[in-house]
Structure formats: structure tokens, C-alpha cells
Amino acid sequence: MNAGVELSAARAPGRPRDPQVDRDILTATRELLAEDGFDGLSIEAVAARAGVGKTTVYRRWPSKIPLVVDALTAMKPPTPSAIPDDVSTREALLRAMGGFTKPHEGSAARVLAGLVDAMSRNEELATAVRAALVTERQRGLMEVIERGKRRGEIRPDVDARVMIDLLGGPMVLRRLITGDPVNQRLALAIVDLVMDGAAPAPSR
Amino acid sequence: MNAGVELSAARAPGRPRDPQVDRDILTATRELLAEDGFDGLSIEAVAARAGVGKTTVYRRWPSKIPLVVDALTAMKPPTPSAIPDDVSTREALLRAMGGFTKPHEGSAARVLAGLVDAMSRNEELATAVRAALVTERQRGLMEVIERGKRRGEIRPDVDARVMIDLLGGPMVLRRLITGDPVNQRLALAIVDLVMDGAAPAPSR
DNA sequence: CATTTCCGAAACGCACACGTATCGGAAAGG
DNA sequence: CCTTTCCGATACGTGTGCGTTTCGGAAATG
Secondary structure, eight states: OOOSSOSSTTOOSSOOOOHHHHHHHHHHHHHHHHHHTTTTOOHHHHHHHHTSOHHHHHHHOSSHHHHHHHHHHTTOOOOOOOOOTTSOHHHHHHHHHHHHHSTTHHHHHHHHHHHHHHHTTOHHHHHHHHHHHTHHHHHHHHHHHHHHHHTTSSOTTSOHHHHHHHHHHHHHHIIIIIOOOOSHHHHHHHHHHHHHOSOSSOOO | OOOSSOSSTTOOSSOOOOHHHHHHHHHHHHHHHHHHHHHHOOHHHHHHHHTSOHHHHHHHOSSHHHHHHHHHHTTOOOOOOOOOTTSOHHHHHHHHHHHHHSTTHHHHHHHHHHHHHHHTTOHHHHHHHHHHHTHHHHHHHHHHHHHHHHTTSSOTTSOHHHHHHHHHHHHHHIIIIIOOOOSHHHHHHHHHHHHHOSOSSOOO
């Protein structure tokens, strides 16, 4: 599609910035974010972990928040693959929630834990965190719920927003607060309870 | 029950500690915890806010964690009043969840947000936070669920632990992550969905 | 009144991170 | 070759909080 160079502007003079350095810095930021949280993250530590000078970090990002925002953007999960038609809504919900139970998810949860506090004090950061770690998962669940409504497997009067929070809330609660296990068994129990309800004879 | 003095030991010599100072320090700790989070909390700020010298704080608490643990212990909510027999399980759940929507609860949520990160790194703190801000609410919901099972309004095979997290999870998720509103309308929608289920014709 | 402890205030040395500046060398273009 | 920019390293002054020490005065006991 493009030869690979100067697609815009007239190519700045002097030595160009090494794009690998950018990646190293963002990777170090994500690692330290998981280890020390947002407050515990220092630019000095990022530079040391990335093996670069402090100057090099400051040349690219003016402060901690833009750096963290960029680091988070690179954490956005891939768009989930479409669900085949022959899969029930129940099974589709389980698949959409499966992401929460993957071992890799523990790291994302630790990053999130380290950001919760700062989010309540900085709206820009909060927006970036939601875009990187929350929105895509919500969208996946939303698609399954709307599909379920079209197929008649979910009542049309159900509030999809509430249902999404009902499915994801317990995962977040256990990961951040209670420390209780988050696994496929839990996901199954949640889906069963939300789809079937707890009452023996629903009054509709 | 007691005259009010020397119920144990032989009364230490010298000037006794002013118990009001203890209360002032713990109150200042709670306030600053809500404002600045656990990482942002400094002993210096606590002393200044409480109007006491730094020495006075260190004489009572050796470090930040025991101080915060004690401050949290004083935040434990009162045991909820018993539920009358003529109240349905649905209504009882709504009452038990009502605590989440009280305006005062916003402060508790901010305190919790400031502690989530530190909890993942310090088990003692995590235990204290759960005892102060989580356990009592869970216990209230557990009682209602067991009562509902006895009354036949909740199926006996429902996992009470999962149901508790299902009811409380969305509240925590909205307060800490998404910032979406937490009110009585949400509580009602959650109870309805959990009790009735989302499927039009449950397969049991 | 002598003793003990508490109390607030202030100062201490220490460690850490901030954001900036300076340096010598490397990489790229004209 | 000359200029420009990048790069890592180092040093700088500033600010903040740590936990400790010292001080003068107040409160309580015997």
C-alpha cells in the first residue's frame, strides 16, 4: 500500500527517533503499572526498566498521565470473533465471559486495581482506562444480548446495560475486593442464574 | 456497669492520654483516605488535619497500615435491623441493597477506591478493609437469601455466594470503574433480573 | 512540690522522585 | 563534511515525606 517511508510531510532532518524505544518504554510502563500501581509508578523507574535515559522518556511524553494513557491504549483486547449461528445465547454468553477467566486477565486486573484510585481524581485517565480495559468487553456482551433478544432467548424488556453489569460485576468484585476465585465454574453459575433467575416460579 | 475508672491495672502514673486525640486522629485519617487515597495519605497530613503533633500520632501507631486498619474498624456499618415476617424476599433484598444507594455510601466508595491497590499488596490491610466495608453487607444479603430459601421464594439449589456477588457486583463496578449512576432504580432492576432471570421460558 | 507522662512545635538527616540541563557520541540527511 | 536530532548518562536544585530527636509547657499522681 505504501513504500514504507515519508507518506506525510517532508521527512524531518537529523536522526529519526527509534520506534523500538517507544515500544520498550510503553512495555516497561505496563509492567510497572501492574507491579506498583499508578501512584507507585515513577518516570525514573520506567526509564531504568526500559533501559533508556530519563531524557528520552520526557522527550516523548510530558508527564505520567499521557504516558499511562498511551500504554493502556496498547492493551486494548482484540475484537472477539463473531459467534456462529448454531450457538445458543447461553453458550455465547459463556464464550464472551471466557475472557475474564483467562490467566492473562490477572495482569489486566492488577493494572486496573492500580488505576481505580487515580481514575476517581482524573477524568482523562478514567476515560482512557475504560476505553482500554472495559468498553470492548462490554461491547462483546452487548452484541450477545442483542442477538439473544433477536433469537427470542432473552426477553425484549430486559435492560441490556444492567445485564452487562450483572455479568461482569461479580468478576470485578472478586478480582479487586474479595479475592475470591474467578474461573469458568463461576462464569457458568452467573450465566445460569442471570438467565434462569433465582425464583422458583417467576411472576411475569 | 462500671464506675468509669481503673477497671484494670493500677492506673499508670503521669498524665493520661487524651482519648479525644485518638478520635481526632482516626477521623482525620478517614477524611484524608477518602480525599487522597491510601498512597496519598501521609502521617504529616493526618497530624495537621487532626491539629496534633506528628509525635502524638507516632506514639500511638507505629506506621500507616495499623493506623488505617484502626480507622477502618471504626467505619463498620451498624448491624441492619431484622426484617419483619410480612415482607417478601424481593422487598427484603431491596432493603438490604438500599445501603448501597445512600448518599453517605459515596464516601465509603471513595475510601474503598483508594484502598483497592494497596489491598493487592498487603494482606493484613485487605483483611481489615473487607471486615470494615464488605463483610457486614454480604452477611445482610446472606440472611435475606437464606430466609428466602426457607420461605420457598428462592430455589434451594441457588449458590448463595454467587447470588451475593451478583447483587453487589454491579454496584461496585459502577462506583469504582464505569462511574454509571447507582440508585434505587438500578437496585430494583438488579433484583428483578436476578429473581426472574432474563430467559422468557426458563429450562429447569 | 517532685515526678512522670502527655502534648504540640520545630528541626534534623535521609531517601526518593521531580523536571531540567549538560555532556560526548551515534545516526541520518544535505 | 556539516548540521541536525537522537540517545544514554550524569548532575543539579527543589520539594515532600519519612521516622527521630529535642524542647518547653501542661496535666495528673503521690
